[in-house]
Amino acid sequence: MKVVTWNINGIRTLKGGIKRALDCLDADIVCVQETKVTRDLLDERTAIVDGYNSYFSYSRGRSGYSGVATYCKDSATPFGAEEGLTGLLTNHEGAVGCYGDLSDFSSEELQLLDNEGRAVVTQHKIMCQDKEQAVTVINVYCPRADPEKPERKRFKLQFYRLLQSRAEALLKDGSHVIILGDVNTSHRPIDHCDPADNEDFAENPGRKWLNAFLHSSKRDEAGPETDSEVTDPVQAGRFIDAFRYFHPTRTSAFTCWSTLTGARQTNYGTRIDYIFADRRLVAEQFAAADIMPEVEGSDHCPVWARLNCPLLPSSRPPPLCTRYLPEFAGKQQKLSRFLVKVEQKPTQLEQKNGLPGSQEEEEKRENLNPTAGGNISSKKRSLTSDSAVPKGKKTKTVNTSSKPQGNLLSFFKPKSTNVNQCEKATTATDQCLVTSTTAFDTEPVLDGSAELCTSSAAVETGKPAKTNNSSPQPAVGQSGVKKGASSGFWKSVLHGPPPPPCCKVHGEPCVLRTVKKEGPNVGKQFFVCGRPQGHASNPEARCNFFTWVDKGK
Template structure:
């Protein structure tokens, strides 16, 4: 059996499709955190993946925030599944085992701890040495302690306490537990890129909680020779350190903003914890996968010797049972029905299915080519009636009436309006073919004379007119082309005078010229202060190289310079 955990930093960021990502791990259970999707935004392609059954936890208060999901292969279908840690989100008979002692929490606090979509529990069966045994997998995305929000520090510690209470309550003689995910705390200095910059590293409340939660949590070369009374900790094991107790620079999270992944300047905050009995009997190896891109975290996998027994039916929490997706899947026999029969059936089922998605949501979940939906924006019709806009191939039964061609004399008619194009400015360009110079009586007489000439000459003039382009006229005040050309030249000269390069340079100030950092002599990058305070919004320059340890010559130097106001 293979288990994978990964903070994906947004499940909709998978450009090549989620199935391709899941298949690449070749794992039985894949747990992802920080999906950043609510139930309203979850689409069918993400919720129902061929070959897998999935279980989601959603944030109730904020959209695009938090969220976890567990994907199980059909060969590892769980026998039970539950959202959250408190049991309050589970329907009757759907809770996974015992919930533990919750007397230290108020009902409002329990609802708050489960309201951010930070946990999903699945329970599986496998054949062990003593017969059928139970394995419970708790997929968690623990809160971050925001330094600017003291209440979040307390929220994080209360979440830890609730997690420990639920995990320990599920343990038993033939009942094992795996807790995995983004714990959001680096346990020991070996798990941090620069622990010297952290004050009171060992005294951090989150690290002290880990000391009490983990068995043998102290990194010691002689840990195997120590008895249980000399080893700190509780009922779970940090499986990575169990196999790699002294490996340095084994990090799972890096700052994407500073490019710290290039210099491996990160922390290890993604874990796979397991009960002591399961580690000693079934765990074969645990590794991190820093080579996998796509997030500011990397995956962690564990290999076990046991083989899961799939349940014949998915638990009720499975996404395929959600009302918005139920009834949408079709059987293989559906595609073997004759075309004529399919058309007859479709006439009777033109309306939306009961309990299905709305038409707008369905069109978003289907491929535009399959659904026959044109996703491109409609081009403007330029004021033409709807019937005159091109709409693709017409039906054979539709007869189109050609638009009558205008007479040549329409271009030689004297102007009806008394407004001169030189005075009208921009309006002369909007007026179209009806605008012309002021015609004289001689011009009208000349036009009438031209029209009364022989038919051969008239036909020749008509052909030449149809093939002509708007160019500079040969005679002054002869036709509309000269009026339109003059208006265009006037408008272009006016635009160049008013909105030329000098105009935009005077209005818009480009970014300031970056200075060179002193250590490398390379152009710096421009940053903006986003932290609340008196410097919020100010810009500054720093070295363009990725963040790293001070001893790393490839990392960025300590160059810093504020951008002066007005530049």
């Protein structure tokens, strides 16, 4: 049995699609976070993957935000699955259950904790020591504590407590538990590229929770635990970090890097993606665990673990499986959903918030046929005009209305005065008009054709034709001169961005940045070294060059 977790930073951005990614990971259970798809944007290619059954959790409040999904091979089909940790989103028979003591949370808090699409729970059966046992896989995307939003810090700690309550309740019920995903906290200094930069590293509330949640012992240096150590009560938690179990002292083992600073090139990151499991399961069944920094496509890398125990698949996926969704189940409802407009009164909350602008525009584009709509409206207008005008003028009216109103060729047609002159010319002149008009239909007016029309008109009036030497410069040339003059004027008035200085250490051009953090310097620009961020001891990393942009220059 092999499990994998990966924060993919958008499931629709995977090169080659989700099928190719799953096959490359070659795992029985693949848990992905930050899918960034909501229920209405889930397409069949993502939801129904050949050889797998999938289970999604979506954000209820924001489009393109959060979201997790668990993909199980058909040989690892779970017996139960549900969305969220509280049970409030579960209304089917395939629920996993065991929610623990939730008395410390209000009903509103529980609803908010599950509304962001941060957890999918699946329950499987495995063979452990010739005995069938249950193992519950909890796929989580824990919140990030935004320093600018104190309420998010409290929300993150609430989510941790809810996760712990659910996991311990499942353990008490007799099931093994595996928790995997993006926890958004680096546990120890060894899991951070530069812990010295954080003065309160050990005092961080998330790290304090991890210290209590995870079991720690002298086994970190001595090797796997014995059975007696597993059964003895300890002050530490009931779960083990699988990676540190097999690699207790490995440094620079990071799973997340900043894309803004190119920190992956210098491996200047953090380890915030984990696979946790209850102590007995790790001691008895875990064979290996590691990270996969060579796998790109996201600002995170996958983490995997392999167990010795085989999985026992269910004969039928639980009701949460995406293949049972109406639009993917092949039912008549799928056809009626797209062809029949259902009138529904939006709730007050929907009327207040509405859909994000980008989502509304996308839905409009998908459900609107501009070509067909334009033909119908044009026919209606033509019929109206036909009935309103006399018979003698009907043809002229129809021809006028049938012309495109914004035809691009109209910008390249000759002036009306020249056309009138050409219409009065002789047969030779008529031939000239045809030639010029043909040129107008295919390309902008050329100097030769314009001169030809002028000369033909001169034959009619008896005036001498002007030659190239005596004729004024064409309008195109005049606009070119004006353009150059105006360009020079604007350059003298508006100063462009200043040339980037070179950093003092590498002598290379710097990059321009803008302060986005709220404060007295928000919006100001500055130059920093253009190399990727890295440790101060790394000569290939960014140096400490910094200078503000002088707006006066």
